[in-house]
Amino acid sequence: MDRNGILVATLPIAHSAACEALAGTYPVTFAETVEQASRLIRSRRFQLIVVTLQFDDSQPFELLPAAKDSGTPIILAKLLVSVLPAGTIAAAFRSARVLGFDGCIDLQLSERTSGRDEAIKQFRDLVMSLALPRKV
Numbered sequence: 001m002d003r004n005g006i007l008v009a010t011l012p013i014a015h016s017a018a019c020e021a022l023a024g025t026y027p028v029t030f031a032e033t034v035e036q037a038s039r040l041i042r043s044r045r046f047q048l049i050v051v052t053l054q055f056d057d058s059q060p061f062e063l064l065p066a067a068k069d070s071g072t073p074i075i076l077a078k079l080l081v082s083v084l085p086a087g088t089i090a091a092a093f094r095s096a097r098v099l100g101f102d103g104c105i106d107l108q109l110s111e112r113t114s115g116r117d118e119a120i121k122q123f124r125d126l127v128m129s130l131a132l133p134r135k136v
Contacts, residue, residue, distance in 0.1 A: 002045065002134050003072075005029055006127070009037040009051040009063055010079065017079040018050070021107060021123045026131060034062045041066040048131040049074040053082065053092060060092075064099060073102040073130040077123070081108055102130050 005027035008018045015030055022028055026047055031037035033056050041049070041063070049067050051060040051074060060076055067074035076096040078089060093104040103126050110119035 003047045003132050004134060005046060007031060007037065007040055007046045007049045009055045011054050014052055014079045021120050022127065025124055025127050034059055037063055038066050041070050046072050048072065048127060050077050053078045054080065068100060073132065075103040075105065075126065075130065076101045078106040078108055
């Protein structure tokens with residue numbers, strides 16, 4: 001079975017930010033709960049999984065086993081402004097790397113430091129570098 005597109009596990013409020021950041025890359029499928037995302041990962045083969053910090057009441061780490069079992073790279077991303085302190089976000093990214101996420105990106109921080117266009121370019125570059133080819 002061919003791999004097709006990116007699964008983005010995030011809140012509905014972040015769908016437009018994800019679409020903008022991923023425009024011109026791969027087809028996008030959204031999941032809004034751990035259950036829905038896990039079901040999609042089991043039933044389809046994706047080229048990449050992007051899960052956000054705010055996903056399903058801040059449960060992004062719940063998708064890591066399913067992603068690894070499917071052989072699909074997974075990125076932890078922060079797409080929206082968050083009430084979480086910067087130190088908490090940094091700790092979540094460190095934990096994600098230690099536990100086996102393939103990449104992490106804070107789109108909002110990149111935007112503040114490098115500007116919107118450069119932040120989106122960095123996000124797309126990470127996606128393109130980690131996404132599996134359609135045929136594996």
